[in-house]
Amino acid sequence: MLCLLVWITGRVQAGEPRNLLQQQGDVNFVKKVLLAKEKWMPYPAYRDRNAWNLFLGDYKQDLIQEGEKYLTYQWLIVKATDYLEYSRSDSRTIMEEPFNKNLKAISTLFLAEMAEGNKRFMDQLINGVFALCEMTTWSLSAHLSLQQGNNKRFPDHQQNIIDLFVGDVGSMLSWIHYFLKEEFDKENKLISERIRFEIKKRVLDPYMETDRFWWMGFSTNPSQLVNNWNVWCNSNVLQTFALMEEDQEKLAQAVYKTMRSVDRFINYVHEDGACEEGPSYWGHAAGKLYDYLQFLHNITGGQISIFHEPLIKNMGEYICRSYVGNGWVVNFADATARGGGDAALIYRYGKAVNSKEMTAFASYLIKESRDNLKPKEFRDVFRILESIAHNKEVINTAPSLPTASYTWYPQTEFLYVKNVHYFLAAKGGHNNESHNHNDVGTFSLYVDTIPFFVDAGVGTYMRQTFGSERYSIWTMQSNYHNLPTINGFAQLNGANYKSSDARFDNRYNRFSLDISKAYPKEAAVKTWYRTYTLSSKELKIEDAFELTTTKQPHIINFLVAAKPDTVKKGIISLRKEGKEVILHYPYQQFDVEVDTIELTDKKLSSVWGKELYRIKLVAKSTHIKGKYVYTIQKK
Structure with missing residues (x-):
């Protein structure tokens, strides 16, 4: 995010x-x-110890104990080479880790001081604030080229940009300044003056002086x-x-x-x-x-x-x-x-x-x-x-x-349907959404709240995740979602690659849409209607298609979180957490292949474990017109 x-x-x-x-x-x-601060501020002043004790209640000791862990914290330097590493190896974590550790220390020390109120945490807090003020930028290395002019990936001391972290730090320091200015001034007035100077330079002035930051939304x-x-x-x-x-x-x-x-x-x-x-x-x-x-x-x-x-x-x-x-x-x-x-x-x-x-x-x-x-x-x-x-x-x-048996988002084209055993999530939309995957028409299915047919999500962020190579990453590709590969082609990214004729009939819990426009012209597909119908007994999936020509056998992909058992023709069994789910498919029309996807990325493995699996139903023949039907049932 x-x-x-x-x-x-x-x-x-x-x-x-x-x-x-x-x-x-x-x-x-x-x-x-606009009200004066003293009229809208809902929190007590630092010196009002009784009010803070009442406000914090049971949190007081927890906050103090957390702060004590940082009384001997050694402030880390975010080195120039930490910023350069993003260009060298695509790693953003090299820069983010020491920065985040410092910010966590500052926040924890501040809350501990507010909780205790006897200045035991003050010196360390001042050290942390000073370290922040000495940094050239509070922006992340991964955000510099997006915000700075001329696509610069190294902090430019002549530019002050506002990204997510600049905003976070500016806000955090403003709260610290508000509550503790008088205490800082007792040590040296230059401390609070320096905070005000840096906030003005890095946040207040840039925000008012330009409309160029893309996130402002002022583009024509x-x-x-x-x-x-x-x-x-x-x-x-x-x-x-x-x-x-x-x-x-x-x-x-x-x-x-x-x-x-x-x-x-x-x-x-x-x-x-x-x-x-x-x-x-x-x-x-x-x-x-x-x-x-x-x-x-x-x-x-x-x-x-x-x-x-x-x-x-x-x-x-x-x-x-x-x-x-x-x-x-x-x-x-x-x-x-x-x-x-x-x-x-x-x-x-x-x-x-x-x-x-x-x-x-x-x-x-x-x-x-x-x-x-x-x-x-x-x-x-x-x-x-x-x-x-x-x-x-x-x-x-x-x-x-929530008790609603379904939620249909007609403009975004998201659908959630649930009953006593099943939770179905399906989507239409387009392949140019925020944090987009090429996934028009995909679905996920949970049985007794256990994930069986899934969306992998995304791995650890790196340069490729937000660059021109984004769709070389497998998690972004439609072939690794619960979608067909049509005539040998996967979906493409872009606003023009989208669903059409998306409809939900709540009488039958039936969702249908044409996903043909999400594929390139080379796929030679006129229409590909996918329909999901959820009952108390099963999820029925239908693919009805028409092509202009045949090129390669279609592949129907299913990404699953349990190892598939494909011994019986027409039946694929999935077992997970004591539950068994059966995928029925027309074996006269398909051969079955299974890919094991090893999850070496910690962000993915922390959710799914060591492996996910891709079931590939490979069509034995391809026709100009056709229909496939699959059902998924809890056994």
Whole structure:
């Protein structure tokens, strides 16, 4: 979720110009309703020890104990060669690891000092802050060429760019400055002055002086990508301005600019509210939008608020509907199949949009030990403090899972259908989505919440993941999704490679679509209708096709998480966690091949184990017209 090149993915068409935030009022209205910090700040001052003890409750000792681990921490240097390594070996982790360790130490020391309040952590915190201020950039190595001019991959001291981490660091330092400025000044006023100087140089000035950062969404290109970067960066920028900008006129201008920018993200999102980046990106897409909207609501005393809009509620409830059970989630695109979401964030979002489904789901995640309320996002002070503030509310909420038997997202073309044993996820869409895989028409199937027919997700991010070689990676290719290889050809990436005639009939739990346009002209396919029908007994899959010519035998691919047993003709058995699932196929039409895919990437193996398997049903003959039928049943 940390990096996405704007030219990798786009949009089929521009989103509707809803401009929900700008409809709330112009810059003069913003200036009128902005509150002074002392009126909107919900947290106690550093010196108010009784208030902090009450606010933190059971968290106090945990935060102090975590901070004690860093009292002798040796601050790491992010070396010049760490940045160069991204160009040399494609590794981004060489630079990110020491940087993240330093940021984790700073955040932990800060929270420990706020919890204890006797300055025991202050010196180490000052060391960490000073180390940050001495860095040429707070940007990640993988983001430099995207943001800096002339495709530069090394920190340019003459440019100040804003990426995800620059925003994160700027926001974190702003909170530290707000709470501890007076204590820093007692040591030396240059400490807080240096923080203010660096934040102004790296965040405040660049944000107001340019519209060129792609994530702002101000491009005149109607198909420009506007993804989680937009709300992630704007949420941090808004907090930074609100905490650091003393000039009310400049503050109003900045707040209004964030509103204009975030409107571009809201305009881009489909009305159905689905997150095309998948559930594991929800926290930094819809979730960051919530953070932004909540903070904007706070600093304007609720005078600027769009939580009542159905779209915002739809975006929130997506995370509930994507949950399969037992810690598994639907994972289209680059999302991972494990998770459930940040319970505290889901609860707060649900409370803001009046969604009992979200608040109950958040409580479920807590009660089922799939989550806990311990702060996760160590760089996000706002989320940490808000999680602590809502702790008791989440715990005291009755838990439950969503009860809807199906959820159909007609604009995004995502479908979730479930019954007592099966959870089917299928999709249409196009092959130019954010964090795109070439996967138009694919599906995943869980039986008793166990994954059998799956989407691998994505491996550890590297240069190729977000470059011109993206689709050389097997996890991105349609041949490694549950899709056909037609006349020897796989799907291609691009906005023009898409589904058509996508329909869902909820009377029969039947989803059908034509996936022919997702394949190149060389595939010579006029139509290829894939239909999924889920009943209480089975999933039935039908492929009805028409070609203009025959070239090579079709291959029907199935990616599975259990080793296939292919001994019996027409039957492939899959056994996993004490369950058995049978794939029935017409053996008169197909031969069977099985590929074992060794998972050497830790990100993939941590989800699926050592191996995944690809079943290939290879057509014995190819015809101009034809129909294949397969069924999947729990035994």
